[in-house]
Structure formats: structure tokens, C-alpha cells
Amino acid sequence: MDLAMKNICILVSGTGTTLQAVIDAIAGGKLDARISEVIADRECMAADRARKAGVKTVVVRRGRNFQSDLMKEMENSCADFFLLAGFLSILDAGIIERFRNRIINTHPSLLPCFGGKGFYGMRVHEAVIESGAKFSGCTVHFVTEEIDGGPIILQRVLQVDDVDTPETLENKIHAIEHSAVLQALNIIISGNYRIVGKRVIVA
Numbered sequence: 652m653d654l655a656m657k658n659i660c661i662l663v664s665g666t667g668t669t670l671q672a673v674i675d676a677i678a679g680g681k682l683d684a685r686i687s688e689v690i691a692d693r694e695c696m697a698a699d700r701a702r703k704a705g706v707k708t709v710v711v712r713r714g715r716n717f718q719s720d721l722m723k724e725m726e727n728s729c730a731d732f733f734l735l736a737g738f739l740s741i742l743d744a745g746i747i748e749r750f751r752n753r754i755i756n757t758h759p760s761l762l763p764c765f766g767g768k769g770f771y772g773m774r775v776h777e778a779v780i781e782s783g784a785k786f787s788g789c790t791v792h793f794v795t796e797e798i799d800g801g802p803i804i805l806q807r808v809l810q811v812d813d814v815d816t817p818e819t820l821e822n823k824i825h826a827i828e829h830s831a832v833l834q835a836l837n838i839i840i841s842g843n844y845r846i847v848g849k850r851v852i853v854a
């Protein structure tokens with residue numbers, strides 16, 4: 652049994668509230684891990700939050716060599732696991748294969764609904780409201796070549812009220828998503844799970 656503290660590398664693109672929740676959980680003794688590095692695909696508030704917290708922060712800009720540059724930086728992070736926290740770049744098959752079953756993502760809907768290319772951030776909540784769906788939520792899943800199609804670790808569900816707007820729905824989902832991410836991180840850090848096809852069986 653590996654008792655060494657796990658290193659997590661967090662990949663970001665946006666405001667960084669999920670990253671902040673992980674930083675705060677570690678500081679509060681609620682997550683037995685360390686953030687070895689934050690990698691951003693652009694300058695963003697999340698990168699600023701990481702720097703403020705004293706976490707090594709690297710911006711890997713999108714361009715001709717983005718995927719190879721990102722692969723090298725992920726290797727350099729010496730991370731056991733990777734969390735995509737509002738990360739908006741699609742990872743290519745080379746990265747997925749190199750870090751198979753070590754990358755997780757949080758998505759702000761009940762996958763497989765309202766996921767895939769083009770479904771990110773407020774676009775997800777706009778689609779949910781437009782659809783008339785009565786429930787939404789968040790999903791934490793392993794990352795595979797299929798965008799938002801990887802094995803689901805856990806989901807949280809909430810009711811979509813008639814008065815909800817995409818903005819109010821985003822706020823409601825953010826409120827439950829951060830604890831969902833922390834629960835999922837605790838599961839993968841513990842190692843007490845197995846992946847069977849597209850199912851994650853938690854011991």
C-alpha cells in the first residue's frame with residue numbers, strides 16, 4: 652500500500668474557483684495531497700490564484716506545438732494524478748494514452764447529457780435551460796479520447812427551477828461541484844476503486 656502523499660497537477664483555463672476549493676481543502680486538512688503544479692493554457696484568474704497560493708504555475712500557450720509542449724509539462728509536474736478544472740483545451744490521444752486513467756475532469760452537467768465539443772461553461776447551462784430539463788448537476792469522470800465520455804466517478808444532481816436562468820443554474824452547480832471534486836479526488840487518492848468498461852466501481 653502506497654502511503655506517500657499524492658501529487659496532483661491541476662489544469663485550468665478560467666476563473667479558478669474549483670482550483671481554489673482544492674487549495675483551501677488541502678490547507679484545511681481535508682485533502683491529503685499536494686498540488687505539484689498548475690498548468691494553464693492561457694493567462695487566467697485561475698493562474699493568478701495559483702501564484703497567490705505559492706503553487707508552481709506554468710502557462711502552456713495553444714499553438715503549433717501545444718500538445719507536445721503540454722505533454723512535456725505534464726511529465727515535468729511529477730504528478731500522480733491530473734485534474735482538469737475548467738480546462739478548455741481538448742487533450743490529444745498521445746496525452747490520453749501516456750496518462751491513461753490518471754486524468755479526471757469535472758463537467759457541469761449530468762453526462763452523457765449536455766457534454767462533448769462545444770459544451771463548456773455557460774454554454775452548458777444555456778443548453779440545459781433551453782431544453783426544459785428539470786434536473787441538472789455535475790459529473791466527475793476519467794478523461795479519455797472521447798470528450799466527456801470517460802468512466803464516471805461520481806455525479807451530483809439538483810433540481811432546475813422554473814425561475815432559473817443559466818446564471819443562477821451555474822451558481823447552484825458551482826455550490827455542489829466543488830465538494831464533488833474533493834470527494835472524487837479522495838476516491839482516486841485512496842485507490843479504492845476499479846474501472847470496469849465505462850463504470851467506476853468504488854470499493
Ligand SMILES: Nc1nc2c(c(=O)[nH]1)N[C@@H](CN(C=O)c1ccc(C(=O)N[C@@H](CCC(=O)O)C(=O)O)cc1)CN2
Pocket residue numbers: 735738739740741742743747756757758759767768769770771794795796797798799800801
Ligand atoms: N481528450 C479529452 N480532452 C478533454 C476532455 C475530455 O473528456 N477528453 N474534457 C474537456 C473538458 N470539457 C468539458 O468537460 C470541454 C472543454 C472544452 C470544450 C470545447 O469545446 N472547447 C473549445 C475551445 C474553447 C476555448 O478554448 O475557449 C474547442 O475545443 O473548440 C469541450 C469540452 C477538456 N479536455
Ligand SMILES: NCC(=O)N[C@@H]1O[C@H](COP(=O)([O-])[O-])[C@@H](O)[C@H]1O
Pocket residue numbers: 664665666667668669670697736737738757758759770771772775825828
Ligand atoms: N466542459 C468543461 C467545463 O465546462 N468545466 C466547467 O468550468 C467551470 C470551471 O470553473 P472555475 O474555473 O471557476 O473552476 C466548472 O463549472 C467546470 O465544471
